[in-house]
Amino acid sequence: MxxxxxxxxxxxxxxxxxxxxxxxxxxxxxxxxxxxxxxxxxxxxxxxxxxxxxxxxxxxxxxxxxxxxxxxxxxxxxxxxxxxxxxxxxxxxxxxxxxxxxxxxxxxxxxxxxxxxxxxxxxxxxxxxxxxxxxxxxxxxxxxxxxxxxxxxxxxxxxxxxxxxxxxVDPAVHRPAAAIARYRSDLSYLGTYAADRQAGVADLLVEPARRHPDRRFLIGGAQYPADFPWGPNIHFSHHVVPEEHPAFFSSSRLTLNVTRAAMAEMGWCPSGRVFEATACGAAVLSDDWAGLDAFYRPGTEILIARDADDVCAAMDLTDTELQRIAEAGRDRTLTDHxxxxxxxxxxxxxxxxxxxxxxxxxxxxxxxxxx
The missing domain is CATH 3.40.50.2000 (Glycogen Phosphorylase B;)
Structure with a gap:
């Protein structure tokens, strides 16, 4: 056509x-x-x-x-x-x-x-x-x-x-890549700053970073304001270029998805970042919203975080457990998304x-x- x-x-x-x-x-x-x-x-x-x-x-x-x-x-x-x-x-x-x-x-x-x-x-x-x-x-x-x-x-x-x-996702573009030192982290988040996402970022990344000063957190994106509550262990990469997204996701032990408020409230609106991250073989931790379980099985193909406690619990999983979730999530993405x-x-x-x-x-x- x-x-x-x-x-x-x-x-x-x-x-x-x-x-x-x-x-x-x-x-x-x-x-x-x-x-x-x-x-x-x-x-x-x-x-x-x-x-x-x-x-x-x-x-x-x-x-x-x-x-x-x-x-x-x-x-x-x-x-x-x-x-x-x-x-x-x-x-x-x-x-x-x-x-x-x-x-x-x-x-x-x-x-x-x-x-x-x-x-x-x-x-x-x-x-x-x-x-x-x-x-x-x-x-x-x-x-x-x-x-x-x-x-x-x-x-x-x-x-x-x-x-x-x-x-x-286009699996020819988003796929596992070699880790890059500047993107290594225990928990990463890739996204442009949005006011209606800030509460979720604060709860699911800033607060866990405060609780775990010994761990490395990474935010990649643009338009973050000067008053963003950076902590000493929250690192920043300004606008990760598209060709480096696979390396960004592949360098993190766990990566976070935070949905914009209107999307989360409406439900059935998966962020493209979830598909991209899973296709790159990352273990994804996401906020919750109606319909998410139609795209990925919670606890098996994706992890769900409703508060900082859930994030900390996910970060305490072993590498083997996170790898199992990452592989299952990638398989689901390549099959359905x-x-x-x-x-x-x-x-x-x-x-x-x-x-x-x-x-x-x-x-x-x-x-x-x-x-």
Whole structure:
């Protein structure tokens, strides 16, 4: 199939969770003979941190202003099978108008930020990537989040047909790597600073570090404020570049996942970092949220921490016990949570849309959206 995407970014993995997901999905699509054309506004922020300039097996179209690319976009849509607009696309409203007028393509909106979208709506804020008519004009709305978020997309934004398309990992990119001395730690955490994640980081990393001054803790990320409560045994690596993520995860005895508040409250919204870390063979310790046990078996494939006591208990496990969890988590990820598995799901979902079945491959089973 030919898929046209109007998205936030695929060219820069700096400070966003979209790019890595799209790269994995596009690679999987190219391997199956699908063709992706990704339209991305060339904003200064991502231009300064660009780490991909061409889309393997597809086309990356960078543009300065919508007016300069609208005619080309319309031309690409003329023979497209699927046309997709994503959350946080800077030109989402203009792209939506073009997509809804497409002559033959199935019209899809993919919200990779559903909990944030719904939380902003509930606060009465304007969601700039959704027009005044909501999502009613699309044939399909995909959501990075399952569970009750799917009902909310129908009730609050008028989506006619919804389906989850969860995060994933590209095992060709995220895999076990040699440890690096500067990333060695007893407990690591990789994530950009977020105010609504700070309470979890304080409870699940800062407090355990205070209790265990003899152990080494490591945070990798960006945008951490000057008043962050650093301790003498909490080390910092500013913005771990994507190509070093495998080494970061592989160098830690245990790595922590802390979910943003809106995602944790909504549930059924696994962080891409969980898939990446497990694929790299790391033992993952995560905060808890509804639906987590549909992705990994707690205590067997992943460890759960609700407070500092749970973190300290996990850190006291033997290397053999942690290795067993790491291996089981990696096996689960490679079986159920790769980009290829999500493409199975996307093909299955699209095959159910009238007139689209001939453009996609074999339908495969996938995670349900609800317990």
């Amino acid at each position: 030919k898929l046209i995407v109007f998205g936030l970014t695929v060219s820069s993995a700096w400070g966003n969770g979209h790019a890595t997901l799209w790269r994995g999905l596009c690679r999987a699509m190219a391997e199956r003979g699908h063709h992706v054309v990704f339209f991305e506004r060339d904003v200064p922020y991502y231009r300064a941190h660009r780490d991909l300039t061409a889309l393997p097996g597809g086309q990356l179209v960078l543009f300065d202003a919508w007016s300069t690319v609208e005619a080309r976009a319309a031309g690409e849509l003329a023979d497209a099978d699927v046309a997709m607009v994503t959350s946080y696309c800077p030109d989402a409203r203009a792209a939506t108008d073009l997509v809804l007028a497409a002559p033959r393509a199935k019209r899809v909106f993919y919200d990779l930020d559903t909990p944030v979208t719904l939380a902003r709506l509930q606060r009465g804020e304007v969601v700039e990537y959704i027009g005044p008519d909501g999502l009613a004009g699309f044939d399909l709305v995909l959501s990075y989040t399952g569970g009750r978020a799917l009902t909310a997309l129908k009730d609050e934004l008028g989506a006619r047909q919804v389906a989850p398309l969860y995060g994933h 790769t980009a290829a598995r999500r493409l199975d799901a996307l093909e299955r979902i699209l095959a159910d849309l009238p007139g689209c079945a001939s453009a996609v491959g074999v339908r495969q089973p996938e995670l349900s959206a609800e317990p």
